[in-house]
Amino acid sequence: MIEARDVSVHIGSKRIVTGADFQAAPGAFVSIVGPNGSGKTTFLRALSGDLGYEGEIRVGGSDMKQMKPWQLAGIRAVLPQAATLAFPFTVREVVKLGLTAGRSGALPGEDERLPERALAKVDLEGFAGRLYQELSGGEQQRVQLARVLCQVWAPVLDGAPRYLILDEPVSSLDIKHQLVIMNIARDFARRGGGAIAILHDLNLAAMYSDRIYVMHRGRIAATGTPAHVLRDDLIARVFECDLKVNVPPPGGVPYLLPQSIGRSAG
Amino acid sequence: MADQVMDAPAALRRPEGDRSGRALATTLACAALLVVTAAISLGWGASDASALGVVLDMVSGGAESVPARDRIIVWDIRLPRVILGILIGASLAVSGAVMQGLFRNPLADPGLVGVSAGASLGAISVIVLGTGALAPFVAPLGIYALPVAAFLGGFVVTMALYRVATRRGQTSVATMLLAGIALGALAMAGTGFLAFIADDRQLRDLTFWNLGSLAGATWTKIAAAGPIIALALLAAPFLARGLNGLSLGESTAHHLGIPVQRLKNVAIVMVAAAVGASVAVSGGIGFVGIVVPHLLRLMIGPDHRYLLPASALLGACLLLVADAVSRTIVAPAELPIGIVTAAVGAPFFLWILLRRRGILDL
Numbered sequence: 001m002i003e004a005r006d007v008s009v010h011i012g013s014k015r016i017v018t019g020a021d022f023q024a025a026p027g028a029f030v031s032i033v034g035p036n037g038s039g040k041t042t043f044l045r046a047l048s049g050d051l052g053y054e055g056e057i058r059v060g061g062s063d064m065k066q067m068k069p070w071q072l073a074g075i076r077a078v079l080p081q082a083a084t085l086a087f088p089f090t091v092r093e094v095v096k097l098g099l100t101a102g103r104s105g106a107l108p109g110e111d112e113r114l115p116e117r118a119l120a121k122v123d124l125e126g127f128a129g130r131l132y133q134e135l136s137g138g139e140q141q142r143v144q145l146a147r148v149l150c151q152v153w154a155p156v157l158d159g160a161p162r163y164l165i166l167d168e169p170v171s172s173l174d175i176k177h178q179l180v181i182m183n184i185a186r187d188f189a190r191r192g193g194g195a196i197a198i199l200h201d202l203n204l205a206a207m208y209s210d211r212i213y214v215m216h217r218g219r220i221a222a223t224g225t226p227a228h229v230l231r232d233d234l235i236a237r238v239f240e241c242d243l244k245v246n247v248p249p250p251g252g253v254p255y256l257l258p259q260s261i262g263r264s265a266g
Numbered sequence: 267m268a269d270q271v272m273d274a275p276a277a278l279r280r281p282e283g284d285r286s287g288r289a290l291a292t293t294l295a296c297a298a299l300l301v302v303t304a305a306i307s308l309g310w311g312a313s314d315a316s317a318l319g320v321v322l323d324m325v326s327g328g329a330e331s332v333p334a335r336d337r338i339i340v341w342d343i344r345l346p347r348v349i350l351g352i353l354i355g356a357s358l359a360v361s362g363a364v365m366q367g368l369f370r371n372p373l374a375d376p377g378l379v380g381v382s383a384g385a386s387l388g389a390i391s392v393i394v395l396g397t398g399a400l401a402p403f404v405a406p407l408g409i410y411a412l413p414v415a416a417f418l419g420g421f422v423v424t425m426a427l428y429r430v431a432t433r434r435g436q437t438s439v440a441t442m443l444l445a446g447i448a449l450g451a452l453a454m455a456g457t458g459f460l461a462f463i464a465d466d467r468q469l470r471d472l473t474f475w476n477l478g479s480l481a482g483a484t485w486t487k488i489a490a491a492g493p494i495i496a497l498a499l500l501a502a503p504f505l506a507r508g509l510n511g512l513s514l515g516e517s518t519a520h521h522l523g524i525p526v527q528r529l530k531n532v533a534i535v536m537v538a539a540a541v542g543a544s545v546a547v548s549g550g551i552g553f554v555g556i557v558v559p560h561l562l563r564l565m566i567g568p569d570h571r572y573l574l575p576a577s578a579l580l581g582a583c584l585l586l587v588a589d590a591v592s593r594t595i596v597a598p599a600e601l602p603i604g605i606v607t608a609a610v611g612a613p614f615f616l617w618i619l620l621r622r623r624g625i626l627d628l
Contacts, residue, residue, distance in 0.1 A: 048521060049520065069520055089568055090283040
C-alpha cells in the first residue's frame with residue numbers, strides 16, 4: 001500500500017498541495033486527473049520521495065521519511081514525464097539501469113534476459129542496440145517504461161508487492177502505444193502490483209482505472225470509481241468546461257466526447 | 267529475425283546493445299599499452315643509459331657491472347618521472363570522467379571550469395606565503411602542505427561551481443562553463459597578486475605552474491602526491507554505478523535507489539583531491555581530462571564501470587607519450603608538457619564542440 005495522509009507540499013514559499021489523502025492498494029490501478037496546475041505532478045513527486053512534504057506518506061507499511069533511497073527503489077519504480085540522457089547509452093544499457101535499482105551486488109544470471117523481455121513488452125523488439133538519443137520522443141518514453149518494468153520485475157525476496165508510479169505515461173504516444181502502455185500497467189495491477197498514473201485523457205482514465213482521484217487547486221476534489229467520479233457537475237466545476245458525460249448501460253464505463261462543447265456553444 | 271544465420275554459439279554471444287565485452291577488451295588493451303609505454307619511457311632519454319641493463323644488474327646482484335651513473339639515471343631520474351606521469355595522467359583523466367558524470371556533460375573538465383586554477387592558487391599561496399603569513403599552517407604539514415592547499419583551492423571552486431550551475435537537480439551547460447570562467451578568472455587574479463608580491467626565486471617556481479611539467483619528478487613528490495591520488499583513484503570505481511544512474515538526471519537516479527547527495531559529495535571531494543594533488547606536483551596540465559574520456563566513450567560507450575578504469579589507464583599512457591614528446595622535440599632543452607597537451611587537446615575540444623553544437627544550444 002502507498003498511502004498519504006493529510007499531505008501538503010510547498011515549493012519555495014508557495015503551497016502547491018493541501019491536505020491530500022490518498023491510497024493505492026496492491027491489485028488496483030489508480031489514476032490522478034485534474035486541470036493543468038492543479039498540483040498533480042507535485043503530489044506525485046512527493047509520493048515518489050522527490051519533494052519534502054508535511055503530513056505522512058507510508059510505503060509498504062513504513063514511514064517514507066525513514067526509508068533509504070535503495071529501500072524505496074526496491075518497492076516502487078517511477079516513470080518521469082520526460083527523461084533526458086547525458087551520454088550515448090544504448091537502449092539495452094538504459095533498460096538495464098532498472099535492474100541495478102536498490103542493489104549493489106552482481107546480477108543473478110536470469111536477470112540478464114529481463115531487458116529483452118521488457119523491450120518486447122513495450123513493443124520495441126530489435127531496438128536494444130540502438131542509441132537512446134537517436135530515438136523519437138515516444139520511443140524514448142517506451143524505453144523508460146521498459147527500464148521501470150525491469151525495476152519492478154527484478155525478483156524480491158520478501159514477495160512484497162511493487163508499485164509503478166507513472167507521470168503522464170502516454171502523453172507522447174500514438175493511440176496504439178497508448179493502449180499498449182495502459183494494458184501493461186493494468187496487467188501489472190491485476191497480478192498483484194500497484195499502479196498510480198497521472199492521466200490527461202479522461203476516457204483512458206475511465207477505461208482503465210479502478211479508482212480515480214480528481215485534483216483541483218491543490219486539493220483532492222473527489223475520489224471513487226470512474227462511474228462515481230466522472231459526472232457532468234464535477235467536470236464542469238473542476239475543468240471549467242461544459243462537457244457532457246455519457247452514461248453507459250450498467251457495467252460500462254462513462255465516456256466524454258469533446259465535440260459536444262462545440263455543439264452546445266453553437 | 268528468422269532468416270539470420272546462427273554462427274557463433276548463442277551462449278557465447280552477448281545480447282544486442284550490450285557493449286560490456288568490448289569495454290572489457292578495450293580496458294585490458296589499455297592496460298597492456300600502459301605496460302609497453304612505461305617500459306619504453308623508462309629506457310628512453312637524453313642519456314644512453316639502458317634500463318634493461320640496470321634491471322638485469324639489480325636482479326643478478328651486480329653481475330652486469332652497470333656504471334653507477336646509469337643506475338642513478340634510471341632509478342632516480344627516469345623511474346620517478348614515469349611513475350609520476352602515470353599517477354598524474356590517471357588522476358587527470360579519471361577526474362575529468364567523474365566531473366563529466368557529475369555535471370552530466372562531456373565538456374566538464376577540471377582545467378576548463380577553474381578547478382585547476384583554484385588548485386594552483388592554493389599551491390602558489392603555499393609557495394609565496396609559506397614562509398611568511400601561512401607559516402603556522404604550512405610548517406606542520408611538511409611535504410603535504412602543497413597538495414593539501416591545492417586540494418582546498420580545487421574543492422572551493424568545485425563546490426561553488428556546483429552551487430551556481432545546478433538548480434533543482436539540473437545542470438545548465440552554459441551556466442557551468444561561464445561560472446567556470448568567472449571562478450577561474452578570480453583564482454587567476456589571486457595568482458597574479460601573489461606573483462606580484464613574490465621574490466625572484468619564488469617567481470621562477472611560479473612560472474612552472476602556468477605551464478605544467480613532469481620535470482623535476484622526485485621520490486619526494488611521489489610521496490607527497492601519490493597517496494592522495496591513489497586514494498582518489500581507488501574511490502572512483504565506487505562512484506561508477508551512481509554516475510550511470512545520474513546520467514538519467516538526479517530525480518531518476520534517486521528513484522533507482524542511488525543516494526544522490528552522498529554521491530555528489532564524494533565525487534566533488536574525489537575530483538578536488540585528485541586534481542589538487544596533481545596540480546601541486548606538476549602544475550596545470552590541461553585537456554587530458556577531456557580528451558581521454560571522450561575517446562573512450564566513442565569506443566566503449568559511457569558505462570562508468572568501464573569508463574573510469576579505462577580512463578585511468580589511457581590517461582597514464584597519453585601523459586607518458588606527451589612527456590616523451592616534450593623531452594625530445596626541442597632536445598637538449600625540454601618543452602613543458604602542458605604546452606604539448608594543450609596543443610593536442612584544444613583542437614580536440616573544438617572538434618567535440620563542433621560535433622555537439624546542435625545539441626548543446628550554446
